[in-house]
Amino acid sequence: MKRIHSKDDIVQAGLDIMLIKGFNATGVEAILKQANVPKGSFYNFFSSKEDFGLAIIDRYTAEINEVFHPIFNDESLPPLERIKKSFETLITRFENNECTKGCLIGNLSLEMSDQYENVRQRLEQSLRGWAKVLSGLLFQAQEEKNIPADLDPEMLAESLISSFQGALLRSKVKKSSEPLKNFIYLHFDRFLAVK
């Protein structure tokens, strides 16, 4: 049995459970049990469950950014292909989870934005950071005439992320990645195609 436990272990255990059950259905007790941590240690690290939720969002965002980093910086691919590949990588993760879990940021966005203002702000920050990277790549794609010249890269970046989140929502209900694959086809092969 693992005896040493750290703040990191608790956050990781919380992330694993919260990805499946969401915030409200995740009991702190269950997380402590999974991480093999006494209750006192938890409150040494986190002032509240909300505070714990923020740490989990940060961890998840960092984890996804690590997945994205080599893709977004792969100079062997045109910028638009890098964006497409980044979404496809998330789709593969979703398929590997038997079409469960989805994206923690999306899940908590709908569950918590009206309830916890600090969480809402952290989600906003995470989504905005993602859009910033995509809009930089879309700007390059536009310079290279790979997307229509008169589309605003920032609007488009936000829209791609939103539509991906929506396709993920639909796929989570359908228990099939078909809506996500249609998202890829419609956006990258049709809507953004330069005629």
Add this chain to the structure above:
Amino acid sequence: MKRIHSKDDIVQAGLDIMLIKGFNATGVEAILKQANVPKGSFYNFFSSKEDFGLAIIDRYTAEINEVFHPIFNDESLPPLERIKKSFETLITRFENNECTKGCLIGNLSLEMSDQYENVRQRLEQSLRGWAKVLSGLLFQAQEEKNIPADLDPEMLAESLISSFQGALLRSKVKKSSEPLKNFIYLHFDRFLAVK
């Protein structure tokens, strides 16, 4: 104080609270208090909280269908304009709620699809019913050459609903309807425009 209470009153009270707090954070006690109903009556009507959730989904779906019905059947508008208007109507509702609540179907899709199989199936049914109406209208729009001839109306219907749900998710975090308005612009004025 209202003394007569019915199954309908309880479902309505549950819907009001669940739209704000989601499923897991909604306590049956709070709903009974709001509907002024003794606990015994609740369990006369519903075998479990899950059963109650299904009744709330049905009520919400019926309510939205009532909003949609006159719009989808408005013969004075071309089919594609009816679809656009139906989304705009939901956006106005969202704005009237100060960018809170959103769509119960979308909210529960992310919160509950991995947890309650019966709920997942009911959400699937609701989303599929919506897509069916849209694909009928998109088929007409295609016959009238108002959308590209080689897009599959069924795929497109599902994609419009998904992208709308994603834009709603983003708007709920941003506390602004801007992502929803960009959804309307990008899809109806750009992506589906026939050149």
